Amino acid sequence: xxxxxxxxxxxxxxxxxxxxxxxxxxxxxxxxxxxxxxxxxxxxxxxxxxxxxxxxxxxxxxxxxxxxxxxxxxxxxxxxxxxxxxxxxxxxxxxxxxxxxxxxxxxxxxxxxxxxxxxxxxxxxxxxxxxxxxxxxxxxxxxxxxxxxxxxxxxxxxxxxxxxxxxxxxxxxxxxxxxxxxxxxxxxxxxxxxxxxxxxxxxxxxxxxxxxxxxxxxxxxxxxxxxxxxxxxxxxxxxxxxxxxxxxxxxxxxxxxxxxxxxxxxxxxxxxxxxxxxxxxxxxxxxxxxxxxxxxxxxxxxxxxxxxxxxxxxxxxxxxxx
Numbered sequence: 109x110x111x112x113x114x115x116x117x118x119x120x121x122x123x124x125x126x127x128x129x130x131x132x133x134x135x136x137x138x139x140x141x142x143x144x145x146x147x148x149x150x151x152x153x154x155x156x157x158x159x160x161x162x163x164x165x166x167x168x169x170x171x172x173x174x175x176x177x178x179x180x181x182x183x184x185x186x187x188x189x190x191x192x193x194x195x196x197x198x199x200x201x202x203x204x205x206x207x208x209x210x211x212x213x214x215x216x217x218x219x220x221x222x223x224x225x226x227x228x229x230x231x232x233x234x235x236x237x238x239x240x241x242x243x244x245x246x247x248x249x250x251x252x253x254x255x256x257x258x259x260x261x262x263x264x265x266x267x268x269x270x271x272x273x274x275x276x277x278x279x280x281x282x283x284x285x286x287x288x289x290x291x292x293x294x295x296x297x298x299x300x301x302x303x304x305x306x307x308x309x310x311x312x313x314x315x316x317x318x319x320x321x322x323x324x325x326x327x328x329x330x331x332x333x334x335x336x337x338x339x340x341x342x343x344x345x346x347x348x349x350x351x352x353x354x355x356x357x358x359x360x361x362x363x364x365x366x367x368x369x370x371x372x373x374x375x376x377x378x379x380x381x382x383x384x385x386x387x388x389x390x391x392x393x394x395x396x397x398x399x400x401x402x403x404x405x406x407x408x409x410x411x412x413x414x415x416x417x418x419x420x421x422x423x424x425x426x427x428x429x430x
Contacts, residue, residue: 151261151396153202153236157191159388162381163352167373169212169225175315183225183373184211185352189257192231192245199233201242204257206230208273210371225371228273232257239345241271253278259345261396263295270297270338274331274354275304287339292386294339294348301333309358316358316367327358327367335374344392348385349377 168179187208195203210226221227233247234240239260241251254260256271269278281299288294307329313321331354338350353374357366 151237153234153239153258155191155193155196155202157189157202157204157257159385160186160188160381161349161385162186162378163349163375164378165351165373165375167371167375168369169372170368170370175312177369178212181212183375184216185209185375186211195245199242199245200236201245202232202234202236203245204232204234206232206257206273210373226274230273234258249276251278255281258347259340261343261345263340263342263345268297270299270336272301272333274356275301275306275333277304281336281338289339289348289382290386292348292389293342295342297338297340297350299333299336299338301331301336303330303332303357305329306331306356308361311358311368316360318360326361328361329370330357330359330366331355339377341389341393343396344389346385346389346392348389349382351376 163185165183166180167183168177168181169183170176171178185208187206190205192203192205206229207221208226208228208230209221209224211224215223215225229248231246231248232251233242233245234257235242239255239258241247241253241256243250251271253269253271255268259268265283268281270281271278279299279301281297283295284298285296286293287296305328308326309329310324310326313319313323313325316325316327318325333352333354335351335353337352339348340346341348351374355372356370358368358370359366
């Protein structure tokens with residue numbers, strides 16, 4: 109009986125209602141605070157990136173030793189991204205070193221990028237919130253475009269300009285649909301890199317249709333990608349996989365005709381590589397979902413319940429005292 113009377117007295121006391129009402133209002137106030145304060149501190153590109161993606165396919169390449177076209181052979185594209193944490197923390201931006209190699213089975217087993225068919229080294233610097241290039245901190249080369257190693261959080265449905273490391277320029281890509289990979293819903297983007305001049309070299313004239321020209325002649329090197337596909341996680345903006353069809357050729361200066369194909373292949377991301385990225389995606393999306401959905405929903409429901417209960421108790425205590 110005494111316990112019942114104490115509980116009734118506690119519930120009818122105005123302080124109880126005020127406390128519950130205040131707690132409910134505070135919980136409701138947390139909803140916008142999570143979005144305005146917590147979310148911007150979660151949606152950040154990490155300083156300490158460390159990821160390797162691998163794509164394989166069939167292709168042909170020009171062998172400089174035998175002066176002949178080799179293939180089709182299995183080729184492997186390996187991209188390794190490592191974050192420069194010290195430089196990133198100093199500048200406040202994401203500073204990532206990127207190494208990309210193209211290998212045949214013979215060069216792959218050497219485990220030395222200097223012997224690869226092609227080796228590209230870059231230092232990408234990007235804004236941790238927008239992913240846009242930042243021109244500082246030893247950036248190399250000077251990047252342009254909207255996306256490269258990552259898409260913006262939430263991946264807004266708009267046209268993007270994707271950086272191509274071989275062309276050293278950005279080209280339009282468009283969202284063309286959705287692809288399911290191991291139960292994950294991914295946005296599919298497609299784009300084309302038209303033939304673009306990437307340099308010039310000297311080669312024997314007979315290799316480019318000029319057998320009567322003695323010695324070496326200057327030719328232009330062109331690069332293109334007829335079918336580039338990228339699969340992107342909609343929440344984190346992390347590229348999971350895709351495919352590409354690069355082609356490198358030699359042309360005579362001023363000509364639009366390919367005289368010699370140096371490299372032509374079609375690469376598709378390896379399932380094991382995609383699984384590794386998807387594990388990172390799951391972890392990242394879990395944190396984002398907690399801040400974007402779970403915490404606001406809990407604060408909204410809990411705050412509404414507490415506020416309603418507090419208001420009811422205040423009304424009850426007022427009725428009791430009057």
